[in-house]
Each structure stands twice: as C-alpha cells, then as structure tokens.
Amino acid sequence: MAAPVSNSSGCWGVPEVYKHHEQRKVCISRPKYREGRNAKAVKVYTINLESRYLMVQGVPAIGVMTELIQLCALYGAVEEYRPLDEYPAEEFTEVYLVKFQKLTSARAAKRRMDEKSFYGGVLHVCYVPEYETVEDTRLKLQDRRRYILRAVHNKAKEKEQKETAEKEPTMSSDTATTSERIVMRHDKASDDDNTGEASNVSKHPSFPPLPLPPREYNYYGHKTQHGTVSTEDKMGTLHNAIIVTKQQPAPSSSSSQTSSDGHKGAKHRLTSKPSAVRFVPRSTNLENRKRKMDEGHSLTDATRNDEPLIGPKLPEPPKLDMEDESLNTTVSLIRNTMKQVESVPDLKPVEKKVKPRRRI
Amino acid sequence: MWRKDSAESSDRFEYLQTLVTEFQDTDSEEAKEQVLANLANFAYDPKNMDYLKELQVTDLFLDMLTEENENFVEFGMGGLCNLSMDPECRDIILQSSGISLVTNLLSSRREETVLSAITILMNLTKPSSRSEITDPAILQCMLRFSLSESPRLRNLAAVFLQDYCTEEQVAQAEQQMKGQQTAVGIPLPEDSS
Numbered sequence: 001m002a003a004p005v006s007n008s009s010g011c012w013g014v015p016e017v018y019k020h021h022e023q024r025k026v027c028i029s030r031p032k033y034r035e036g037r038n039a040k041a042v043k044v045y046t047i048n049l050e051s052r053y054l055m056v057q058g059v060p061a062i063g064v065m066t067e068l069i070q071l072c073a074l075y076g077a078v079e080e081y082r083p084l085d086e087y088p089a090e091e092f093t094e095v096y097l098v099k100f101q102k103l104t105s106a107r108a109a110k111r112r113m114d115e116k117s118f119y120g121g122v123l124h125v126c127y128v129p130e131y132e133t134v135e136d137t138r139l140k141l142q143d144r145r146r147y148i149l150r151a152v153h154n155k156a157k158e159k160e161q162k163e164t165a166e167k168e169p170t171m172s173s174d175t176a177t178t179s180e181r182i183v184m185r186h187d188k189a190s191d192d193d194n195t196g197e198a199s200n201v202s203k204h205p206s207f208p209p210l211p212l213p214p215r216e217y218n219y220y221g222h223k224t225q226h227g228t229v230s231t232e233d234k235m236g237t238l239h240n241a242i243i244v245t246k247q248q249p250a251p252s253s254s255s256s257q258t259s260s261d262g263h264k265g266a267k268h269r270l271t272s273k274p275s276a277v278r279f280v281p282r283s284t285n286l287e288n289r290k291r292k293m294d295e296g297h298s299l300t301d302a303t304r305n306d307e308p309l310i311g312p313k314l315p316e317p318p319k320l321d322m323e324d325e326s327l328n329t330t331v332s333l334i335r336n337t338m339k340q341v342e343s344v345p346d347l348k349p350v351e352k353k354v355k356p357r358r359r360i
Numbered sequence: 361m362w363r364k365d366s367a368e369s370s371d372r373f374e375y376l377q378t379l380v381t382e383f384q385d386t387d388s389e390e391a392k393e394q395v396l397a398n399l400a401n402f403a404y405d406p407k408n409m410d411y412l413k414e415l416q417v418t419d420l421f422l423d424m425l426t427e428e429n430e431n432f433v434e435f436g437m438g439g440l441c442n443l444s445m446d447p448e449c450r451d452i453i454l455q456s457s458g459i460s461l462v463t464n465l466l467s468s469r470r471e472e473t474v475l476s477a478i479t480i481l482m483n484l485t486k487p488s489s490r491s492e493i494t495d496p497a498i499l500q501c502m503l504r505f506s507l508s509e510s511p512r513l514r515n516l517a518a519v520f521l522q523d524y525c526t527e528e529q530v531a532q533a534e535q536q537m538k539g540q541q542t543a544v545g546i547p548l549p550e551d552s553s
Contacts (some may be wrong), residue, residue, distance in 0.1 A: 020472075030394060042393060044400040044438035048475040048512065130511040137515040138523065141482070148445040151406035 020049060021126050047144045051129035052100045052136065054110055055084065059094045060121040068118070070333065072098050075112065076105020093121060097131065103140060286322050373411045376402065380415050393431050396424065400439030409446050418443055418452045425461045430470055437465060437476035444483035454484055459492050466501050471510060478502070478516045485524055494525050499533035 024041035059068055065083065072078050080099040087095040100106040106127065114125040132140070376399070383395040399417055402408045412418070421443070424436025440462070443449040453462075458480070465477045485493050505517035521530050 027394060042397045044397050044435050044472075045404060046400075046438045046441040046472075046476060046479070048441070048472070048479055048516070132511070132515060134515045134518045134522075137512075138519045141479070141519065145445055145483075148406050149447075152409075152446060155406075155410070 021055065021128065023124055023126075047141060049127055049129065050103060050107065051127040051132055051140070052079075052103050052106045053128045053131040054098045054100065054106050055087070055126055055128045056096045056098060056113070057087075057089065057093065057124040057126075058118075058121045059096060059123065060119045061092050061094045062119060064119050065094075065096065067337075068096060069098070071113065071118070072100070072109050075100070075109035077101040097128065099131075103143065289322065372408070373414070376408065376411050376415055376417075380417065380420065383420070389429065393429075393435065396432060396435040396439070400435050400442060403439045403442035406446065409443065409449065412443065413448060413452070418449050419456065422453065422456050422458065422461060425465060430468075430473075433465065433468065434470050434473045434476075437462075437473050437480070441476040441479050441483075444480045450484055450486070453480070454489055459484060459489065463498060466498070471513065474505075475512055475516055478505070478513075478520055482520060482524060490524075494529055496529075496533050496536055499525060499529060500537050503530070503533055503537060 024043060027042050054072075056068065056072075059065075065081075069078060069081050072081075077100065078098055079101050080097075082097055084095040084097050089095045098106075098109075100109065110125045110127065113123050116123055129137075379395050379398055379402075383392055383399070386392060386395075399412070400421070403412055403417070403421075417439070421436040421439040424432045424439075427433055427436070440453065440458075444453055462477050462480050462484075465473050468474050468477070481493050481498070499521070502517045502520050505513050506521060508514050508517070
C-alpha cells in the first residue's frame with residue numbers, strides 16, 4: 001500500500017509522494033517480438049490511474065511556466081494550473097500541476113510530453129488522480145463507461161451492416177460510412193493501446209489507413225497540427241481526428257501503402273515512407289491554391305458537372321480556411337519568443353568599444 | 361509489416377494469441393508479469409475486447425486472483441477492471457463467482473488492487489447482482505475506505521456508496537459498524553491499510 005509521506009489536508013493540501021508518481025525502471029528483459037519502439041516499464045493502466053490532472057516534473061526553474069502551459073494547451077483546454085512548490089523537486093527544477101478539461105487531452109499530453117526535453121530539462125509527466133474530487137472521479141467513470149458502451153454498440157451495428165452488405169453486392173453509402181467508422185475506431189484504438197505503458201505500442205497494427213493528405217494540410221511536425229483543429233476524438237489524438245473525419249479514405253485503394261503510418265510514429269515514419277504521405281508546407285499550399293484558382297477555373301467546373309457520376313460520391317475535401325489566423329498560432333508564438341529573446345539587452349557591457357584607444 | 365483491415369485484425373488476433381501462449385508456456389515469472397501487464401493494457405481498448413474474449417483472457421485474469429504473486433493479482437485485477445465495463449465480460453465474470461473473488465481482494469495491501477476491486481464491483485452491478493454487491497459486509501468496508509487517508513480510495517468508496525447503494529443500506533451498515541464498535545470497544549481504523 002502506498003504509504004503517504006505526510007498527512008494531507010484536502011485535495012489541494014500538501015501533496016504526498018505516491019508510488020504511482022514514481023518513474024518505474026524500464027523493462028530490459030522483453031523478448032524481441034514484444035519489444036516496443038520505446039523502452040517502457042511494466043505497468044498496467046486502468047481508469048483509476050488516469051486522470052484529467054497531470055503533474056509535470058523536471059521543468060527547468062528559468063521562468064518558463066507560460067511556455068509549459070502553452071505546450072500543454074496544444075493537447076486540449078487547460079482548466080487550471082499551479083506550481084507545486086511543496087512537492088519534492090530536483091535542484092533547479094520545478095513541479096507543476098495541470099488540470100485539463102478532458103481526460104483525453106491529459107492522456108495525449110502525457111503521452112507526448114513525458115520524457116521529452118523542454119528548455120534543457122527532461123519532463124516527467126504523470127497522472128495525479130489524488131487531486132480529483134469525488135465528482136471528478138464519478139464523471140471520469142461515467143464517461144469511460146459511456147465510451148465503452150458506445151464502442152460495443154457501434155461494433156454490433158457494424159457487424160450487422162457487414163452482414164447485410166455482404167448479402168447485397170452493390171456498394172452503398174452505408175458501407176462507406178461503415179469504413180469511416182472502422183477507421184475512426186481503429187484510430188481510437190491505436191490511441192487507446194498507446195496509453196498503456198506496456199510494450200505493445202509499436203507492435204500493434206491498429207493504424208488507420210491514412211488517406212492521401214489534403215493539399216491544405218499543415219506540416220510543422222506532429223505537435224503543431226493540433227493547434228489548427230478544435231475537433232478532438234474521444235481518445236485524445238487531435239490530428240488523427242482531422243484525417244479521419246474530414247477525409248473519407250477511398251476504401252482500401254491508396255490507403256494500403258500508408259496503413260502503417262501510425263499517428264504516433266508520424267514524426268519519423270512519414271519521412272521513411274516515401275510514397276503516399278507527403279506533407280507540403282502551408283506557403284506552398286497557399287500558392288497552389290491561388291494558382292489553381294487563377295488558371296482554368298471555369299473549364300474544370302463545366303466538365304465536372306457534366307460527367308456522369310459512377311459509384312459512391314466521395315465527400316468534398318475539407319474546407320480549411322488558409323487565411324485563418326489560428327493557423328499561425330505556433331509561428332506567432334515562436335516569433336514572439338524570438339522577439340523577446342532579441343529584445344533582451346546584451347549582457348556584455350558596451351563600454352569596451354567606447355573607450356578611446358591610447359595612442360602610443 | 362502490419363497490413364490493415366482484415367489482414368490487420370487477424371494480425372492483431374495472432375499477436376494477442378502469441379502473448380497468451382507465451383504466458384501459458386513460459387516458466388519465467390518475470391515474463392509472465394510482462395505479458396500479463398501487456399494483456400491488461402490491451403484490455404483497455406474496446407477494440408480488442410472481442411479478441412480477448414475469444415482467447416478467454418477474462419478467465420486468465422480471474423485465475424490470477426488467487427495467485428501468491430501480488431503482481432499477478434494486481435495486473436489481473438487491472439485487466440478485469442478494464443474488461444468489466446464490457447457487458448459480455450461482465451457476465452462472464454459474474455458467472456465465474458467473480459463477486460466473491462473480487463471482494464476478497466478488498467483487503468489487499470496493494471492500493472491499485474483495492475481500487476480495481478471497487479471499480480470492478482461497480483461495473484458488475486446489474487439488477488441480478490445488486491443485492492450481492494451491496495452486502496452489508498462490503499458496505500462496511502466501503503465506509504471504512506471513505507475515511508481513508510488516500511484520496512483515491514476515499515473518492516471511489518464515496519462514489520460506490522452514493523451511486524450504488526440506497527441511503528437506507530448505508531445507514532444500516534453504519535449502525536452495524538457502530539454496534540460492533542461499542543461491543544468490542546475498538547475504534548474504527550484510521551487508515552485503510
């Protein structure tokens with residue numbers, strides 16, 4: 001039983017160093033077939049261990065609280081945050097408590113930020129469910145139950161539809177939506193698996209068939225993609241929600257090549273996969289769009305309308321407003337930070353230059 | 361390596377099957393713990409539940425509850441905690457005397473195990489099982505937990521008492537506890553451990 005170090009006086013009182021905050025030793029003895037990409041400790045995650053509340057340790061004590069919270073905010077709305085001065089911290093580091101609006105955001109933030117370097121330090125992020133109120137716990141359990149029941153219900157429905165679709169050879173829009181749902185759940189599933197800290201992360205194949213990237217898709221690396229879209233699927237991965245809901249994958253055709261491009265490994269896997277997934281910088285997209293609008297606009301329209309439509313009509317490409325200011329969030333942040341850094345006066349005194357040289 | 365859709369799902373099933381096989385065949389306690397934790401984490405994702413049911417992993421987890429190794433117990437309970445929200449798994453657990461197996465673990469010294477136990481009991485509650493789950497002995501246990509120093513334990517116990525029992529049941533259990541107290545003269549324990 002985790003023995004508390006000191007007595008606590010309510011949820012916001014002096015925190016205790018609980019066993020589940022500690023970073024366990026990484027497991028080194030796994031056989032190859034179940035060795036994950038990243039070494040992980042042996043730990044089981046249940047709904048009791050997860051929480052909207054995260055604790056971030058190892059934040060360098062150089063006044064970067066705002067930056068930390070901005071980083072957290074990439075994964076979802078942050079309701080509250082405060083430094084945990086009372087919590088034992090390594091020298092020159094700070095500890096913060098961050099409360100997310102949604103558990104899924106906390107899950108994504110933990111997964112992405114844990115063990116990552118931040119302003120020269122390495123962050124250790126863990127759930128801190130002991131900060132929950134009774135109501136928090138209750139809602140957490142209810143949400144989880146609802147999610148499971150919905151998933152089970154969808155699966156049952158999908159089974160039914162599959163059976164009816166098999167009986168009817170013609171393609172209907174139903175199956176298209178079914179494949180969307182399958183993809184969405186695969187998506188959620190891959191996130192779900194990734195929340196567990198066992199070594200099943202890289203091995204499981206539940207990567208959704210990635211569609212061809214939309215022309216307007218941003219490329220700044222996986223983190224910043226989150227800033228652009230407000231939709232967030234239940235399991236907390238923002239950018240995959242974009243892919244899946246806005247882009248209907250043409251069933252099974254081009255997606256097969258991209259299937260192994262999991263969202264998690266998006267960073268490095270996409271670069272290693274040469275073919276389908278190509279991220280194009282936004283400036284190029286803006287230019288492309290302009291060009292396309294200028295040349296042969298009326299022509300293509302006319303032909304498109306006359307052509308008889310065969311097969312299921314694919315949905316419109318996502319209407320992403322490239323002029324939207326929110327797309328510049330990360331760039332503005334970086335620019336502002338740069339400005340601040342540059343505006344700091346040089347520490348070296350300028351007097352040296354001013355001093356007149358003695359002529360000998 | 362991992363193809364998608366039907367190929368992918370059979371890959372997934374095969375992988376899970378390999379895990380279960382390793383668990384059954386290996387002599388290494390350490391390997392068993394790792395695989396058990398793996399499976400318990402896989403159980404968190406509803407997508408895997410069908411495969412796990414097919415591989416009878418629910419029974420595997422239930423078997424762990426009577427093991428000496430506390431890690432086995434803890435991981436098995438974690439797996440059941442994750443699975444028990446699925447109605448079919450819930451019924452499998454109920455049919456295998458899950459309530460009494462889980463209830464026994466309310467006195468475990470591992471906090472995670474106890475937390476899982478409370479959650480599983482909540483998940484197992486349905487009209488036919490309600491009376492067994494709100495047995496006075498269990499309620500008294502929950503009342504003690506609601507006074508615990510551990511916030512997680514306090515919260516879960518509170519949710520259990522508030523949402524899964526009637527006020528009368530709770531009042532009755534409190535009365536019984538007081539009765540025992542005065543009879544024996546020993547105060548309620550401070551700590552849940």
